[in-house]
Amino acid sequence: MTQAIEEPWGISVFGSGTVRAEPSLARLRPAVDVLAASPEQAFQQAGEAVARLREVLRRHGVPDAAVSGSRLGLSSEYGGHGGDRTLLGYRCQASYAVETGALDGLERLVAEVVDAGAHRIDGVEFDVRDKESLLDEARRRAVAAARRKAQVYAEAADARLGPVLHIQDVESEPVAAFRAAAGGGPSGALAPGAVEVSARVVLGFSLRH
Structure with missing residues (x-):
């Protein structure tokens, strides 16, 4: 069974990016x-x-x-x-x-x-105090990941990647994950892990042959 593409226009790919930083508060x-x-x-x-x-x-x-x-x-x-x-x-x-x-x-x-x-x-x-900077970097990494994926698909299809036609923010307000580890030892009862901030995006590219 095949699935037809009703309105072919290029390629659409998903990308995600994550930034980790030491907690500051x-x-x-x-x-x-x-x-x-x-x-x-x-x-x-x-x-x-x-x-x-x-x-x-x-x-x-x-x-x-x-x-x-x-x-x-x-x-x-x-x-x-x-x-x-x-x-x-x-x-x-x-x-x-x-x-x-x-x-x-x-x-x-x-x-x-x-x-x-x-x-x-x-x-x-x-x-972290400067969460906006981390979010910006996570978004850049998400775009870079989507572009790499699109490039692989285009090369595999014997096509060339064209300019970006569409950008969709999958998560309008990416949420930071606070990874805190609690232990019972005297030297680390409250041991903070890295603060993780993630962003996700969908990019649409045109294709050239």
Whole structure:
């Protein structure tokens, strides 16, 4: 069975490009989570934990502008089911996103944040500051890969590659992959891998014989 090309005009090829770079910053997501007998106690204990958390961040040189957080939220918490359902207390929660470029001291920062009152760490992500430059380079590599592929097809078909007629960005906003490795050893509990940025493109070329 053969497939006919209804409107032959040239050659269309796909190309992808990836750039890897060492991370230049980290985003830490600590959270305060307090359960107390009364709303007043829950708010007070959570507020004290947040104050200690802020002090640790300032001591590590993290400016207030690099910290974004949520308001303190309060909810009732119950245990049991049906007729055995009882009030356990009032839970007060607040989460934060902290950005820092001091990667060498990241493990110590995490430990001190937890000691200061953060009840959990919802995640640690690694990123780069000049992501646009990486995206531009990934796009160039994607175009180069597509052109190489088109050249091979053209030569195999005993044709010559003509000018580019069409460029289609397959992914309008390429996403960076943050490859962070977590280990249990004392010398690398938070070991960031390379930050990968990828781009994909479809190029259309004319053909000459």
